[in-house]
Amino acid sequence: MDGGQYARAWELMDEYMIGDCGTECLKKLCSRMILEELFPEDPLLLKLSAKVFREGGADPVILDYLCEHFNGAEDEMYSLLKASEGSGCQTGDLEDRLAGQMLFTGKTQRLKVLFSRLRERDPAPEMTMRACITEFSAEYVLDDKEPGKDIFLYLETLAGAAADKNRIPVIYRLALIRHYASLNSLGEQQKELAEQILPGLLDEGLSFPYYKNLAQFIPVPEEVLDKESVMFRGSRDKGYEIRMRILPEETEFRTEQLRNMFLDLFVRQEILFAGESWEYEIRENGKSEVLLQGVVRSSEENSAAEKDGLKQHSRFACLNNMTKSLARKDEKTLRAEMESFAAREDLAAELFGL
Numbered sequence: 642m643d644g645g646q647y648a649r650a651w652e653l654m655d656e657y658m659i660g661d662c663g664t665e666c667l668k669k670l671c672s673r674m675i676l677e678e679l680f681p682e683d684p685l686l687l688k689l690s691a692k693v694f695r696e697g698g699a700d701p702v703i704l705d706y707l708c709e710h711f712n713g714a715e716d717e718m719y720s721l722l723k724a725s726e727g728s729g730c731q732t733g734d735l736e737d738r739l740a741g742q743m744l745f746t747g748k749t750q751r752l753k754v755l756f757s758r759l760r761e762r763d764p765a766p767e768m769t770m771r772a773c774i775t776e777f778s779a780e781y782v783l784d785d786k787e788p789g790k791d792i793f794l795y796l797e798t799l800a801g802a803a804a805d806k807n808r809i810p811v812i813y814r815l816a817l818i819r820h821y822a823s824l825n826s827l828g829e830q831q832k833e834l835a836e837q838i839l840p841g842l843l844d845e846g847l848s849f850p851y852y853k854n855l856a857q858f859i860p861v862p863e864e865v866l867d868k869e870s871v872m873f874r875g876s877r878d879k880g881y882e883i884r885m886r887i888l889p890e891e892t893e894f895r896t897e898q899l900r901n902m903f904l905d906l907f908v909r910q911e912i913l914f915a916g917e918s919w920e921y922e923i924r925e926n927g928k929s930e931v932l933l934q935g936v937v938r939s940s941e942e943n944s945a946a947e948k949d950g951l952k953q954h955s956r957f958a959c960l961n962n963m964t965k966s967l968a969r970k971d972e973k974t975l976r977a978e979m980e981s982f983a984a985r986e987d988l989a990a991e992l993f994g995l
Contacts, residue, residue, distance in 0.1 A: 649948040659687070667692065667693050668698045669859055671693055672700055672702040675703065675705075682710045684711075687710055691711060694707055694721065700858060704728055705730050708725050709880075710743075734766075736766075739767045741769065743755070744773070748793050752979075753789060753792075755773070774792065774796065774813070777792045778810075778813055778815070781820075782812060783874065784874075788816075793820050796813055797830075801962065806838050811845070811847070815847070821855060827858045835858060837862070839855065843862065850906065853865060867912055868912055869987035871908070871909045871923075871933075872906060872908050873907045873933050875905055875907050876905055881898075881899040881932070883897050883898075883922070884921065884924070885922070886919075887911065887913065889916070907923075911937075913939040918937065920936050
């Protein structure tokens with residue numbers, strides 16, 4: 642090598658498997674061979690170049706080569722990405738390969754960083770982007786992991802561009818609806834999207850507790866507002882039962898199967914009148930361990946719901962108020978409640994075809 646005979650040095654390296662001649666020596670040899678061979682994917686060259694990188698001696702030529710050909714552990718590939726970024730190297734499809742590996746292994750802690758980088762590419766790799774969005778949406782819907790504003794903006798762009806909202810993947814629609822339900826206010830375009838998406842989800846039999854929060858922004862069917870819900874995160878491969886009673890009418894517990902609503906989410910819904918409370922315990926079928934238990938009280942007694950002002954949208958709230966007015970012999974309030982109830986029924990029939 643001192644005489645400039647890099648090709649001969651490489652032949653000897655290849656023939657005698659000499660790989661421990663020092664980092665600087667290997668760097669010179671690998672860089673020269675990469676340039677002479679115009680970035681060939683050679684197993685030995687790739688192995689030695691990776692060795693130089695691990696030892697902190699990689700130059701831009703070696704980094705470019707590794708970005709194009711190297712596949713290894715997630716941490717190592719991410720370190721290569723950061724090193725290449727700092728050296729101004731072309732990373733090629735390294736982000737795509739790394740994102741695919743993260744999605745495959747489930748190690749998605751750095752996926753948002755990769756997603757941001759992928760969005761900056763022109764053109765952006767659509768398939769990889771969609772795979773990331775699907776992962777973020779699933780983590781949000783199933784595990785309550787907030788994906789961040791840029792993810793929701795991307796979802797809104799996708800949904801807004803779709804002529805048929807029902808053809809948007811369910812996990813995307815649920816993520817958007819849940820996000821909208823968590824906000825204090827919605828813009829006009831967001832309200833329009835929510836109104837277009839919600840009916841399709843209901844038509845598909847998908848009903849979740851957070852739908853009720855949308856009533857402050859858009860019309861929501863009475864059948865949604867009337868019911869209280871218990872949602873449980875289980876496993877779609879298993880069955881679960883809910884042991885329950887509604888007080889004060891039911892003194893004995895009864896056992897029902899818990900409905901698998903979507904993927905690993907299970908939901909049970911019940912109608913509660915004023916003064917009623919719903920006690921429940923959830924177990925895996927055939928098991929004695931209680932996985933979740935609690936008490937749901939009628940929304941009139943639920944201070945959080947009252948503060949949100951959501952129950953004023955429910956016909957059962959109207960019925961409860963009518964019952965109270967009747968008991969008090971308050972004919973004026975009773976008439977107002979009856980008129981409000983009739984108006985809501987007519988509006989629901991018009992909006993939702995009931």
